[in-house]
Amino acid sequence: MSSDAVTFRLARASDAPAMSVMTRALIEAGLPARYSAARVARLIASADHTTLVADSPTGVRAFAVMMFGDERAHLVLLCVEPELQRQGIGRALVDWLVLSAQVAGVASIHLELRADNVPAYAFYRALGFSETLLVPGYYEGRIAARRMIRILRVQAASPG
Numbered sequence: 001m002s003s004d005a006v007t008f009r010l011a012r013a014s015d016a017p018a019m020s021v022m023t024r025a026l027i028e029a030g031l032p033a034r035y036s037a038a039r040v041a042r043l044i045a046s047a048d049h050t051t052l053v054a055d056s057p058t059g060v061r062a063f064a065v066m067m068f069g070d071e072r073a074h075l076v077l078l079c080v081e082p083e084l085q086r087q088g089i090g091r092a093l094v095d096w097l098v099l100s101a102q103v104a105g106v107a108s109i110h111l112e113l114r115a116d117n118v119p120a121y122a123f124y125r126a127l128g129f130s131e132t133l134l135v136p137g138y139y140e141g142r143i144a145a146r147r148m149i150r151i152l153r154v155q156a157a158s159p160g
């Protein structure tokens with residue numbers, strides 16, 4: 001299947017079960033499930049979060065969730081179905097959210113990913129994120145996390 005067959009839109013509550021299953025399979029493998037369908041539905045409904053999906057006639061194929069604060073945004077979840085990876089869908093989802101953050105005046109975007117997720121690390125580097133910290137045992141005391149940041153604007157120093 002080609003990426004031409006997907007369309008991008010804001011998520012609906014009815015997308016939550018499919019997004020929960022994808023998170024379990026593609027992000028949480030080997031870890032306890034933290035993103036139940038109910039929790040994902042709360043993220044979709046949250047005024048502080050923006051949730052985008054790429055869907056096809058067969059359902060959700062990719063999605064991204066970002067939390068927006070005044071100064072900082074946090075990329076909470078990002079998944080592209082394996083069959084559709086390396087076709088620019090992940091980049092399109094993140095670009096949409098980055099543009100939204102820029103328009104909202106956000107200064108920086110933050111994320112954590114499993115240190116063993118080499119493809120995602122390459123992806124975020126390609127999209128202009130830089131590693132700030134390695135946090136040993138971040139996931140269940142067993143798996144390290146990398147923290148990454150993308151600066152959107154330099155914050156003015158507060159007057160001394």
Ligand SMILES: CC(C)(COP(=O)(O)OP(=O)(O)OC[C@H]1O[C@@H](n2cnc3c(N)ncnc32)[C@H](O)[C@@H]1OP(=O)(O)O)[C@@H](O)C(=O)NCCC(=O)NCCS
Binds near residue numbers: 085
């Ligand atoms: C990480 C992920 C979201 C990337 O989505 P994608 O749609 O495949 O990525 P794109 O096609 O937009 O890739 C953009 C660029 O990122 C880099 N990239 C993406 N996947 C890569 C990989 N497996 N290895 C090396 N570089 C990669 C490349 O530079 C790529 O550009 P190119 O294809 O022109 O070389 C996807 O692999 C995924 O869902 N993985 C499983 C879940 C996950 O790890 N989520 C993120 C951590 S929470």
